[in-house]
Amino acid sequence: MEKRNLTIFITGASSGIGRETAIRLAKEGHKVFAGIRRKIDKEEIENLNENIQGVYIDVTNAASIEKAFWFVMKNAKSLDVLINNAGIAVGGPVELIDVKKLKEQFDVNTFGAVAVVQKFMPLLHNSRIINISSMAASGVFPFVAPYCASKRALDILFNSFALENKDNIKVISIKPSSVKTPIWNKSVKKAREYFTNISEEAKNKYEKQLLSIEKKALENNENAIETYFVVDKIIKVINCKNPKPSYNVGNQAVVAEWLSRLPLSISNRLIIKFLNSSK
Template sequence: MKKETKTIIITGASSGIGRETAFKLAKEGHKVFAGVRKKIDKDELEKLNPNITAVYIDVTNPSSIDKAFWFIIKKADKIDVLINNAGIAVAGAVEFLPIKKIKEQFDVNTFGALQVAQKFMPFLKNGLIINISSMASYGIFPFIAPYCASKRAMDILFNSLLIENKDNIKVVSVKPESIKTPIWNKSVNSAKKTFDLLNEASKNKYKKEFSYLEKNALKNNNSAKEISEVAELIIKIINSKNPKCSYNLGKTALFAQIISLLPDFIVNYFIKLKLSKI
């Protein structure tokens, strides 16, 4: 039996999970509108498969979302799936992180995703929104608290959207453990810039933790899962008649969920113990 061809929008398709997912969905025959921010990414993506149309979307810029909206609805009568994938990871010690950086984190991962969803919802009736959240949404990871909080906030807002909306729009949160993508290098580079601006006393306070964060990000990236695993899970969700509200990807994500169910003082005790040994 011939598979149904769907119209799918995915944000943040220039690299990592977004690029791989756009490619795999297009290969399955779906019509994919892939969000990018640079001409070079547009050209490269469109070369991958004729089913991909790259669209400029900066999720923090309402006028770019508006332009993308008109561009897409002129080309498609309906939208079946919106994948909120665009994301950044702001890392560092909460004590010294500039509020501007924390706002930037929420602007992309939380408000950006919601802004795109609100714009496209009138065309998503009976459709599906898939959010690329993270196991960080379980909130137990120090020194990437802005990232954890942004994903948790996204999950809470979109879960309400699922309950409240009257257009039968399903909402699914995908929570992967570490995946091999450029996000962690970008995050460390940005955290390093912020760290370098601190005075010596502040630097000394968190020097050990910063160097652990740096090493851990690189180590995580080497041992992380492949992007294809996320893309395959997304395809499974799209093909499922009744997808669940939330999917963990990987044993570490499941472990993070279980740990997050324990009382805070127990979780904090063990995390502090681990940090004291770095």
């Protein structure tokens, strides 16, 4: 792709990977439509670079997606790149997870991305869609199954889209390892709220694991890779002539993919061993 003056729309640009990506792309001279949900985030990000224009979008809300589409349509003839980045992380044992929370997980990470692409199709001819998936798409992480499933489903849906679409749209899935962003603290906060309301019996049954997941999520935040590793990969994918359909970012993602390719009986044994050793 031409390296300058591309038009790019990224969802979830108020913090973390989305924010850093929007800033870097704008600094490289591209026109960036940065998806945000609050006025304060719009002002903040627009003040950072004149190439950034904030666009209100809640990917779970059809009316909001429609408004965002018309805003971008009025301000750009087409998009070169659409980055589906907006995401949340819902965790917890499958036995206890509230189905409403499970739906919310899919509404944002999976159905939201599909809804955005469906609406933005008139702007996407000959473009690239970059999905910020996750190493979690490998599906090898117990206690965060909602998040893993939402990312796996995202990859499956968009791999089909890549094969089906008639508009020469390339799809690239980026699968980062744990990255230092606010997502982990947000998900722990939400999980704490939710798991205080479950029965004492359920609490006792999973207490150790819940504490251990919480600890791991907070450690993820400490030991994770820096955001720029993911941003570098996104920029590489935008600039390279023939991007691959999928990229891992960081060693954890490589190991997760490797584990997912083992027979389930072997990978499950390894995962149980790991869980027991880290109690």
